[in-house]
Amino acid sequence: MTGPATIFDQPNRYIGQPEPRADTRRLLQGRGRFVDDVSLPRMVHAAFVRSPHAHAKITSIDTSDARSMPGVIAIFTGADLAEHVTPYVGVLSHLAGLRSAEQYPIAVDTVRWQGEPVVMVVAQSRALAEDACDAIFVDYDPLPAALDAEHALDADAPVIHPSFGNNLAWERTVDVGDIDAAFAAEGVKIVEREFRFGRHTGVTLETRGTVCDFDPSQDQLTVHYSGQAPHMMQVIFAKHLGLAEENVRVISNDVGGSFGIKIHTYGDEIATAVVAKILRRPVKFIADRFESFVTDIHARDHVVQARMGVTQEGKIVGIDFDDLTGIGPFSMYPRTSAIECNQVLNLTGAPYVLENYRARGRVVFQNKTLMCQYRAVGHPIAMAICDGLLEDAARLIGMDPVELRRKNLMRDDSYPRASATGMKLDDLSHHKALHKLTEIMDYDALRADQAASRSKGIYRGIGFVSMVEVTNPSPMFYGVGGAAIASQDGATVRLDAGGALHVSSSITEQGQGTNAILAQIAAGVFGVDLDRVKVTTGDTATTPYGGGTWASRGAGIGGEAMLQAAHALRDQVLDVAAVMLQSTRDALDIRGGAVTDLSGQVRLTLADLARTVYYRGNELPSDLNPELIATRHYRVTDFPFVFTNGAMAAHVEVDTETGFVKVLHFWAVEDCGRVINPLLVDEQIRGGVIQGIGGALYEECHYSLDGQMLNASMADYMVPMAAEMPDITIAHVETPTKTSVLGAKGAGEAGTGGAPAAVLNAVNDALSPLRASIWQMPMTPERVLAALDKGQKTN
């Protein structure tokens, strides 16, 4: 790594400090710029007729009445658009054997899920476009649907893509050691459970949307996009609309929540771009909430049969599991829908020393909304399988679950090493994190309270999770498989004539504070006040090329590029200053917006230096060619991912009369390496925990037997609200990654990945005196009561 580690010893004042984000001031005054706030001259509005069937043949489409309705400008069917756009297929070569079919933005001939676009109407307003949608008559010939993932591979299941012969999209097996022998060994006890993880979705408060404009004189498409990866989308629009990549500009301003929802190829958004090109004018499409529920990617939807073997002394001898997940009728383009299952196979048990490990994952097609990567991809499944079984095993052998973890977690001084599945691990701190967790939660006092409460008929439970989190992905995540998704990011920093820094970066902001940490790093490393840094992100025309923000890569990858760029600019400026001051680089520093000597005495302000360079170059030696701008790029090279770790605990109370679970408090200790801004990291983790609790207790997409989503409205789909949510105590262990100077790892997935397992374990701890347990999420009151009934019958 270049750059001195002493960066962090200098009075940099900013890296590691809880600085409020500059962006909040805009957002708090109603001056955000979300995609629906964009209004362009001659802009028209799109609405879609969507399939009411899970699976059907389209036999006829009659748009004649609609075409003459007020304000209607154009109407397109799937066949109309197919002439202007090439189909896409969501497969990647490193997921060997993964298959999916060609997909068009608007269904052609056959619809395969409820909500799939069938006809697009463009009108003078969204309301008029919706009026016209109501006047379009589509005849369908319903086909048998494959809905339930567990029956999608049955011999008599309807096959969604007939040429495949069945509904299997992908299968992977892992077999390490000898699990059968390990389980059969003397003294080994087995716990076995069937886990069910409901299908849920992201519910970004800002729905998906886009405003696309086309300038035929330049063959130029401009896409205002609410999303996470502008350069990825630039390639997709160019490839499928037949444009040069450089003629596609993707602009992502404020994004009203994303969580992995807004990083995929959605037919309605592609159709909007195609139609902007056809009509040569701006077209806006903003999904309404119903459209979001039935077309935003769904997540999870796993059924897992799992076993763990443990000795009476508390040695976990191995894990064996079978994961089945349903992904809808296509693998999502371009990231595919197999990554989640792949992560489950990679990450289960990753915090622990496991000598024997066997797993099978199967990914199947079904006639429901597409499933793909949502926040903490695969993590909640992997953590719940292992730590759920671990606490079940602890009950079986009568050992405290913290003690059982301590006996099996990888030692903090044992890195670098690999997990059972071959994941390369380094710089982790499971034991330190667990120790800190039990301290901050006052574990012994909670256990005492639990015992006292039980004697009064109050059922409280404490549940833990020790977890890993995949962050800072290298090219091994997507690029290696042929996806046009950048794994490196770039940052540029420029000293302006007034002495301020202008920074631009390819990572993107969705509220987590990307812009803020870029400014903190630039200001801290270079040596200006924070309010003298202006940041640009989210525009393919004006930022360096890079991957954007996903898989918790912004701080770790984009942040390192920023650090390197700021350091390079600092050297350049000091070289100029050394000439102007007849000094040397080593004798000078930059502090508070001025070049100083090493004691901090101001020698020259940055504004004086920059103005001399920009306006009065005649005062400089002719062989001095100052560059007051620097760009650096960074990618992770030594590891496929940089793992973080954490330990979390939930304290819950279960009402055994109603089945309601109340989370009383939650604690999270996270090791995300160097913390750039604790104010942002802590709230990021809290938000993640809340989404994890949502998956554990509330959120589920319910379907009827004929494939209709039954709760596709905010009134019916439950997300965590303020009144039900606990306060969350956050603490950190800081083990910087050695892969960068900055040492930052990601923190965005942790809460969502870990909280479900902790809450599951806490509920089962509460239910254990009643000989009841629950292994299905969300743990709704109805399911808790059913578990209690089953427990009573067993007694």
Place this chain on the structure above:
Amino acid sequence: MTKTTEITLTVNDETIHATVPVRQNLVDFLRHGLHLTGSHVGCEHGVCGACTLMVNGQTVRGCLMLAVQANGATVQTIEGYADSGRSAALQEAFAKRNALQCGFCTPGMLASALGYIDAGGAADRVAIREHISGNYCRCTGYQSIVDAIIDVIEETNA
């Protein structure tokens, strides 16, 4: 379907005369008719709270009220509270506590918080959580929002 009517109302201290479709809701009129895009739309059926604003001093859902129903009313949006300084203390506290991430829920959340504080709400975490439970936030853990509202109440009472 596109019948219109004329309305006159006060929006952020400015008198507005407009011709609006009778079926248009208030928040769509404010956003697309007046380009006051600070009020957001998340669900269009009164659940998410993103469009919460003030009509005649009361917090209302901008998606559950038609623009024609605001004829003669006094409407305040986030742009109005911000410019008048009415929400300055809350803005300061939200920024300091990082009580927002993406910011999409924030204008509605501020309106609800103003409603709570105006009604003399106490610095009570449970009561505040109850009050803002009509406002979805998908990014924060709500905790920092509660902290920020408490800061303002305690500073005001100090």
